[in-house]
Amino acid sequence: MPRRVEHRARAGSLDQVLAAKEIVICCGSGGVGKTTTAAAAAAMAAVHHGGRVLVLTVDPARRLADALGLAGIGNAETRVPAEAFSGAGAKPRGELWAAMLDTKQSWDALVRRHAPDAATAEAILRNPLYQSVSGRFVQSHEYIAMERLYEIHGKGDYDLIVVDTPPTRNALDFLDAPQRMADFFSSRLLRWLIIPYRSRLMNAASRPFYQVADRILGTAFLQDIAEFFMLFQTMYEGFVRRAESVTRLLHDRRTTFMMVSTLEAAPLHEAEAFIGLLDERGYHLGAVVLNKVLPAYLRSDEGARVAEAMRDRAGELAAQLSKGRDDPAQLQRVLVEVAESYCNFQVVASREAEQEAELAVTPDVVATVPFFDTDIYDMGGLLRLGEQIWG
Amino acid sequence: MDLLDRRLIFVTGKGGVGKTTVASALGLLAAQRGKRTLVCEVDPKGDVSSYLEAEPTAFRPRQLAPNLWGMSMDTEASLREYLSLNLHVPLLTRLGPLARAFDFVATAAPGVKEILVVGKLCYEVRERHFDLVVADASASGHVVSQLTAPQAINDLVKVGLVRSQTGWMLSILSDPATTGLVVVATPEEMPVNETIELTERVQKETTVDLAAIVVNRVLPELFSRGEEEVFDALCQPARAAALEKAVGGDPGPILAAAQLAVTMRRTRVAHLERLRAGIDADVPLLYVPYLFTRLHGLRATRQVAAALSAELGY
Numbered sequence: 001m002p003r004r005v006e007h008r009a010r011a012g013s014l015d016q017v018l019a020a021k022e023i024v025i026c027c028g029s030g031g032v033g034k035t036t037t038a039a040a041a042a043a044m045a046a047v048h049h050g051g052r053v054l055v056l057t058v059d060p061a062r063r064l065a066d067a068l069g070l071a072g073i074g075n076a077e078t079r080v081p082a083e084a085f086s087g088a089g090a091k092p093r094g095e096l097w098a099a100m101l102d103t104k105q106s107w108d109a110l111v112r113r114h115a116p117d118a119a120t121a122e123a124i125l126r127n128p129l130y131q132s133v134s135g136r137f138v139q140s141h142e143y144i145a146m147e148r149l150y151e152i153h154g155k156g157d158y159d160l161i162v163v164d165t166p167p168t169r170n171a172l173d174f175l176d177a178p179q180r181m182a183d184f185f186s187s188r189l190l191r192w193l194i195i196p197y198r199s200r201l202m203n204a205a206s207r208p209f210y211q212v213a214d215r216i217l218g219t220a221f222l223q224d225i226a227e228f229f230m231l232f233q234t235m236y237e238g239f240v241r242r243a244e245s246v247t248r249l250l251h252d253r254r255t256t257f258m259m260v261s262t263l264e265a266a267p268l269h270e271a272e273a274f275i276g277l278l279d280e281r282g283y284h285l286g287a288v289v290l291n292k293v294l295p296a297y298l299r300s301d302e303g304a305r306v307a308e309a310m311r312d313r314a315g316e317l318a319a320q321l322s323k324g325r326d327d328p329a330q331l332q333r334v335l336v337e338v339a340e341s342y343c344n345f346q347v348v349a350s351r352e353a354e355q356e357a358e359l360a361v362t363p364d365v366v367a368t369v370p371f372f373d374t375d376i377y378d379m380g381g382l383l384r385l386g387e388q389i390w391g
Numbered sequence: 392m393d394l395l396d397r398r399l400i401f402v403t404g405k406g407g408v409g410k411t412t413v414a415s416a417l418g419l420l421a422a423q424r425g426k427r428t429l430v431c432e433v434d435p436k437g438d439v440s441s442y443l444e445a446e447p448t449a450f451r452p453r454q455l456a457p458n459l460w461g462m463s464m465d466t467e468a469s470l471r472e473y474l475s476l477n478l479h480v481p482l483l484t485r486l487g488p489l490a491r492a493f494d495f496v497a498t499a500a501p502g503v504k505e506i507l508v509v510g511k512l513c514y515e516v517r518e519r520h521f522d523l524v525v526a527d528a529s530a531s532g533h534v535v536s537q538l539t540a541p542q543a544i545n546d547l548v549k550v551g552l553v554r555s556q557t558g559w560m561l562s563i564l565s566d567p568a569t570t571g572l573v574v575v576a577t578p579e580e581m582p583v584n585e586t587i588e589l590t591e592r593v594q595k596e597t598t599v600d601l602a603a604i605v606v607n608r609v610l611p612e613l614f615s616r617g618e619e620e621v622f623d624a625l626c627q628p629a630r631a632a633a634l635e636k637a638v639g640g641d642p643g644p645i646l647a648a649a650q651l652a653v654t655m656r657r658t659r660v661a662h663l664e665r666l667r668a669g670i671d672a673d674v675p676l677l678y679v680p681y682l683f684t685r686l687h688g689l690r691a692t693r694q695v696a697a698a699l700s701a702e703l704g705y
């Protein structure tokens with residue numbers, strides 16, 4: 001695919017990026033705060049830009065789900081109650097909606113849509129293999145997330161959709177998922193699998209496969225698989241066309257990606273690799289959010305000097321400062337501990353700063369979010385985080 | 392039951408909590424204690440070799456250090472090994488495309504790919520090639536399907552070679568003296584939630600014994616009893632000003648950093664308490680401190696191994 005560098009907008013802040021886009025896909029490795037960041041960006045857009053904003057989330061922490069009114073709702077899109085905003089002292093111009101991604105439910109809906117008739121749909125849904133397979137099909141979560149996005153976007157109900165992506169072992173999985181799904185349905189192997197079910201006729205190419213597969217898995221199991229795939233193949237055309245549409249939507253100018261990472265080595269390397277791939281494939285990278293960054297005061301040279309002085313002269317300082325109020329020995333220990341702790345955190349903060357400097361890419365927006373010392377689980381917290389990335 | 396006296400340890404946890412570090416450290420510790428140990432990377436990313444500063448691992452176990460071997464899982468190679476051991480297939484030369492085709496079916500058919508992973512691990516245990524096999528297993532979402540693979544295959548496949556192989560695997564996996572699961576968590580909200588959910592699923596859906604929870608990156612308690620009041624007093628403007636004068640520089644950042652450390656620790660302690668309450672009391676929690684200096688590499692792995700050693704009472 002050609003590099004489409006001109007596709008990158010020259011925006012200066014997340015505010016501008018979100019104003020210009022209809023779809024924001026939030027990606028990054030596990031544990032970096034992707035879900036929270038996606039929800040915060042959506043909440044900010046609802047507050048400042050107005051309109052109807054949807055956050056499509058995968059696996060929010062229970063308290064966050066509660067805050068968004070998502071508990072026990074599953075696939076349905078629900079409006080985040082206005083009280084959530086007023087409770088946080090915010091007056092949103094628009095509406096915030098939220099939906100959770102239920103892979104099983106979405107698969108069932110997909111089968112019903114693409115099956116040629118209701119009877120085939122029911123046969124697939126009843127198939128014992130489908131039951132377990134729909135949970136772990138070829139990148140099934142990744143595919144279904146993109147599929148769901150396409151469906152919701154196509155309804156035209158929202159001005160902005162922010163998507164939180166499922167944790168993947170390989171960040172590319174969900175970009176490739178639509179294509180892989182199409183490949184899967186058109187593969188030669190799938191046809192091989194169906195042969196014994198359709199006819200007794202086996203060609204020279206498929207026979208060795210069956211001979212071995214038979215001995216390993218047994219004929220009955222192979223028959224089950226074949227039946228399952230044959231039913232599934234009735235949905236081939238719908239699936240492939242759909243997968244192509246989803247891929248087109250991801251490349252659309254109205255779609256952008258928001259990369260979330262912490263400044264730890266592993267997630268950051270993954271983020272860098274992913275950013276490179278987005279560019280290579282002509283996807284639009286709108287923003288990079290660096291999360292949980294330790295405060296800048298931990299990196300000051302003056303701070304290091306004072307901390308060292310506090311540690312080295314703790315006894316003298318304690319004697320001078322206690323003035324009969326505190327136990328000087330105790331105060332001395334506190335001074336040493338506090339100074340040591342500063343030095344410890346300074347090592348981490350310096351390492352983070354170095355990692356940030358090494359972030360080779362220069363995306364349009366890099367927002368850093370300071371380390372919040374408490375968990376974010378309500379609208380107030382989301383908006384506090386949102387302020388940091390809004391620009 | 393001593394953790395390292397088992398023969399097979401699965402290490403899992405949410406992404407980003409230090410699963411591979413802990414698996415490498417357990418391997419290193421066992422090797423140091425004289426056990427011939429194999430560390431197997433189930434989702435190979437090459438991390439195990441970098442955490443042990445050794446050559447890249449491959450499917451065939453490679454010695455990384457005294458008593459310590461490493462391998463990376465490869466389901467295609469596992470299938471090939473299995474077939475050559477059990478089937479004596481005449482078309483072995485053509486196994487390349489066949490294995491790829493099989494891989495394709497395996498992706499869709501539940502349990503097949505997983506059983507190639509678990510089967511290889513159990514095989515190494517059964518053949519006694521090593522005293523201990525430590526599997527850097529899949530992340531928590533996926534590990535249950537690996538651990539239940541033999542049962543799933545038993546239920547789905549009625550006849551065939553695969554079916555006949557599940558019995559001995561089940562007996563290895565179900566014996567708590569042989570096999571144990573270690574879940575790695577950090578004292579944060581989502582990792583703790585996921586750990587509690589995972590342990591419930593493991594106990595309900597699998598026959599594998601939950602051997603221990605490793606709590607990684609535990610922040611040190613900054614102050615002992617009474618010291619926090621002294622610190623709070625020190626933060627008062629007048630005292631802080633006096634300190635500034637005495638030390639000859641602004642102590643603001645140092646005091647702020649200590650406050651941050653105290654709050655972080657407090658939030659994490661709350662999650663730790665939730666974890667302890669959510670896990671059976673007889674499952675030990677092993678604490679590994681947050682390493683300020685290095686998070687990755689052999690140095691970090693050694694420090695984690697030392698912390699685990701102390702926690703295990705060695």
